[in-house]
Amino acid sequence: MKKNIKPQKIKTGLREIAAAANVSIPTVSRVLNGSSRVDPDIQKTVMNAAAMLNVDLSQRNKTKALAFLLSNRAMLHAFHSRVLHGAETCCATHGWDMIFLSFNYSPNANWDELHLPKVVQRRDIVRAVILAGTNSANLIDLLDHKGIPYVVLGNNVIGEPQDSKSDVIFSDETQGGQDMTRYLISLGHRHIGFVGNIRLPWFARCFAGYLRAMEEAGLAPVHSSIDSEDDTEIGYLGTKSLLAHGEPVTAIFAGNDQTAHGVYKASRDSGLRIPDDISVAGCDDTIGALLYPSLTTIREFPEQLGKQMVEMILNRVAKPDQAPQRVTIPTEFIKRDSCRSIFTTQHMAFDEAPRRVTIR
Numbered sequence: 001m002k003k004n005i006k007p008q009k010i011k012t013g014l015r016e017i018a019a020a021a022n023v024s025i026p027t028v029s030r031v032l033n034g035s036s037r038v039d040p041d042i043q044k045t046v047m048n049a050a051a052m053l054n055v056d057l058s059q060r061n062k063t064k065a066l067a068f069l070l071s072n073r074a075m076l077h078a079f080h081s082r083v084l085h086g087a088e089t090c091c092a093t094h095g096w097d098m099i100f101l102s103f104n105y106s107p108n109a110n111w112d113e114l115h116l117p118k119v120v121q122r123r124d125i126v127r128a129v130i131l132a133g134t135n136s137a138n139l140i141d142l143l144d145h146k147g148i149p150y151v152v153l154g155n156n157v158i159g160e161p162q163d164s165k166s167d168v169i170f171s172d173e174t175q176g177g178q179d180m181t182r183y184l185i186s187l188g189h190r191h192i193g194f195v196g197n198i199r200l201p202w203f204a205r206c207f208a209g210y211l212r213a214m215e216e217a218g219l220a221p222v223h224s225s226i227d228s229e230d231d232t233e234i235g236y237l238g239t240k241s242l243l244a245h246g247e248p249v250t251a252i253f254a255g256n257d258q259t260a261h262g263v264y265k266a267s268r269d270s271g272l273r274i275p276d277d278i279s280v281a282g283c284d285d286t287i288g289a290l291l292y293p294s295l296t297t298i299r300e301f302p303e304q305l306g307k308q309m310v311e312m313i314l315n316r317v318a319k320p321d322q323a324p325q326r327v328t329i330p331t332e333f334i335k336r337d338s339c340r341s342i343f344t345t346q347h348m349a350f351d352e353a354p355r356r357v358t359i360r
Contacts, residue, residue, distance in 0.1 A: 014028045014029060016053060017046065017049050017050050017053060017055060020049035020052060020053055021042075021045045021046045021048075021049035022045075023042060023045070023046060027042065027046070028046055031043050031046040031047070063123075063124055063125055063126070063127060064095060064096045064097060064127070065096060065097040065098065065099055065125060065126055065127060066087075066091060066096060066097070066098050066099070066126065066127060066128055066129070066130055066310065066313060067098075067099045067100075067101055067117075067119065067120050067126045067128075067129045067130070068084055068087055068088070068098055068099065068100050068101065068129075068130045068132065069101050069103050069117075069120065069129050069130065069131055069132065069133070070084070070100070070101070070102050070103065070132050070133040071103050071104070071105065071131065071132070071133035071134055071135050071139065072103075072104055072105065072107075072133050072134040072135070073132075073133035073134055075102055077133075078258070078286040078287065079284060079286055079300075079302050080132050080133055080302070082286075082302035082303050082306070083132050083153070083302045083303070083305050083306040083309075084100065084132065084306060085302075085303055085306065086302060086303030086304060086305065086306025086307045087130055087306035087307065087309055087310050088306070089303075089306075089307065090306065090307040090310040090311065091310055094310070094314060096310075096314070099119065099125075099126060101117050101119070101120070103116075103117060103133075105136075105138075105139060107136035107138065107158055107159070109138055110138060111138040111139070111141035111142040111145065112142070112145075114138060114139060114142050116142065116146075120148065121146065121148070123148075127149070127317055128148070128149035128150060128151075128313045128314075128316065128317055129143065129148055129149070129150040129151075129313075130150070130151055130306075130309050130310065130313060131143075131150055131151065131152040131153065132153055132156070132306075132309075133156065134156050134158065134200075135152060135153075135156060135157050135158070136157070136158045136159055137157070137158070137159035138159075140152065140157070140166060143166075144165065144166070149313060149316050149317060149320065150166060150167070150313070151166070151167040151168070151169065151309045151312045151313045151316070151325075152166055152167070152168055152169075153168075153169060153170075153171075153305065153309070154168040154169060154170045155170055155171050155173060155201060155202050155205060156201060156202055157201060158200070158201055165324050166324060167312045167313065167316055167324055167325040167326075168324070168325070168326055168327075169305060169308055169309055169312065169326075169327045169328075169329065170326075170327070170328045170329070171300045171301070171302075171305060171328075171329050171331065172328050172329065172330050172331050173202060173205040173206045173209065173283060173298070173300070173331065174205045174206070174208045174209040174212075175209060175330065175331060176206065176209060176283060176298035176300070176331035176333075177205070177206040177207065177208065177209025177210045177212075177213075177253070177283065177298070178209035178210070178212050178213045179209070179298065179331070179333050180209075180210075180253055180281050180283065180296075180297075180298050180333065181209065181210045181212075181213035181214060181253060182213045182217075183281075183296075183333065183335075183339070184251045184253065184279065184281060184339065185213065185217050185219070187251075187279070187339060187340065187341040187342060187343065188341055188342040188343035189250050189251040189279065189342060190219055190250070191222065191247070191248045191249045191250050191251070192210075192214065192219070192221075192222070192249065192250070192251045192252070192253060193222040193223070193224060193242050193247060193249040193251070193252045193253070194207055194210045194221065194222065194223045194224075194252075194253050194254075194255070195223075195224050195234065195235055195238035195239055195242070195252055195253070195254050195255065195259060195262075195263060196225065196234060196238070196254065196255025196256070196259055197225055197226055197227060197228060197229070197234050197255075198223070198225055198255075199225070199227065200229070202255070202256070203255040203256075206255045206256075206283050206298075207223070207255065210253055222242065222247050222249060224238035224239070224241045224242045225238065226238050226241070231256055231258035231259045231261075231262065232258050232259070232261050232262040232265070233262060234255075234259050234262060235254050235258070235259035235260060235261060235262020235263040235264075235265075235266065236262035236263070236265050236266045237262075237266075238259075238262070238263075238266075239252060239262065239263045239266035239267060239270075240266045240269075240270070243266070243270050249278065250278060250279065250342055251278065251279040251280070251281070251339065252267075252278065252279070252280050252281070253281045253282075253283075254280065254281065254282045254283070255283055256282060256283050256284045256286070257282040257283070257284050257285060257286045257287045257288045257291075257295060257297055258286065258287065259282070260280055260281070260282035260288070260291070260295055260297070260338075261287065261291060263280050264280065264291060267280070274293060274338055275293065275337070275338050275339050275340040276340070279296075279338060279339035279340055280295065280296075280338045280339070281295070281296045281297060281338065281339055282295045282296070282297040282298070283297060283298040283300075284297065284298065284299075284300050285297045285298065285299035285300060285334055288334065288336065289336070291338070293336070293337035293338050294336035294337045294338065295336055295338045296334065296335050296336045296337070296338045296339045297334050297336070298331045298332070298333060298334065299331060299332040299333075299334045300329075300331055301329055301331075301332075304329055305329055308327055308329065312325050312327065
C-alpha cells in the first residue's frame with residue numbers, strides 16, 4: 001500500500017535571493033543585516049527579490065536590543081553610570097536587552113573618518129543607540145548618514161550637528177543654575193563667582209543660568225575657567241585663581257558637585273571656612289551629601305534621563321518617520337549646610353529660596 005508523501009517545501013535562502021537579485025550572497029547578507037555599506041539601489045533590488053520569492057524579512061528584524069554608547073567618559077562616572085542604570089532598568093521592563101559599549105573618538109575628525117563599533121552597525125543585533133558621555137557633532141552626523149536611530153543627552157553634545165533629525169533629551173541645568181544663583185543673591189551675596197570650564201557644554205548651560213540671574217539682579221558676573229576635564233582640578237585651580245586675583249567673592253557657584261569638591265579643598269588650603277567665610281554651591285547632586293559641610297546643590301535625575309531615553313528611542317523604533325522628539329527634565333533645588341546668609345537681622349525678610357521643581 002502506497003503512502004501519500006507530501007512534497008517537501010523548498011526553503012528559500014540567501015542563495016536563491018542572491019540569484020534573483022543578481023548579486024553575491026555576502027551582499028544579500030549585508031542587506032538583510034541592515035548594513036549601511038550597501039548602495040541604496042542594490043538594497044532595493046535585494047528587497048524586491050526577497051518579496052518576489054515570498055521571503056518574510058520581518059522575522060529577520062525581531063531583535064530587541066539597544067546599544068548604550070558611553071563616549072569619551074570613564075566607565076564608572078558618577079553621573080553617567082546612573083543614566084545607564086535607569087536605561088537598563090527601563091529596557092528590562094519593556095523586555096529589551098541592552099549592550100554596553102565604551103567608545104572614545106576625536107571630536108576634531110570628520111564624520112566619515114570615525115569608526116563605529118561593528119556591533120552598532122549590525123541592525124540584526126542592535127536596533128538603536130543611546131548616546132551618553134561626551135559627544136560631538138561628528139558622531140551625530142555619522143549616525144545620521146548611516147541611518148542608525150539614536151537618542152542623545154543634549155547637555156553633553158559639543159558643537160552643532162548639521163541638519164540633525166535626532167531625538168534629544170536635556171536636564172534643565174540652565175534653569176537650575178538660575179535658581180541657585182537667585183538663592184545666593186537672596187542670602188545677601190553680591191560678589192558671586194562661578195567656577196567651571198565653560199568650553200564644556202554642561203558647564204556652559206549651568207553658567208548661562210548663573211549669568212541670567214546675575215544680570216536680572218544688576219550684578220557683575222565673575223568667572224574663573226580652567227581648561228581641563230578633571231572636575232576637581234577645575235574647582236581647585238579655579239578657586240585659587242579667583243582668590244589670587246583678589247576677587248571679593250563671598251560665594252562660589254561650582255558647575256557640578258565634583259568641581260565643588262575642588263572648591264572646598266582650595267578654600268581650606270587658603271584658610272577659609274565654609275560657610276563662615278565663604279558659601280559654596282554645586283550642581284547635579286552626585287556627591288553633595290558626602291561633603292562636609294553637606295553641599296547645597298541642584299539635583300538632577302540621571303536615572304530618569306536614562307529611562308526617558310529608552311522610552312524615546314523605542315518610540316522612534318516603532319514610528320521611524322515621526323518628527324524629532326525633544327524632552328527636558330527639570331531640576332530640584334537642594335538646600336544643605338554650605339551656604340549662609342550675610343544679611344543682618346533686619347534684612348532677613350529677603351532670605352527667600354527659589355521655587356522648587358520636582359519630577360512626578
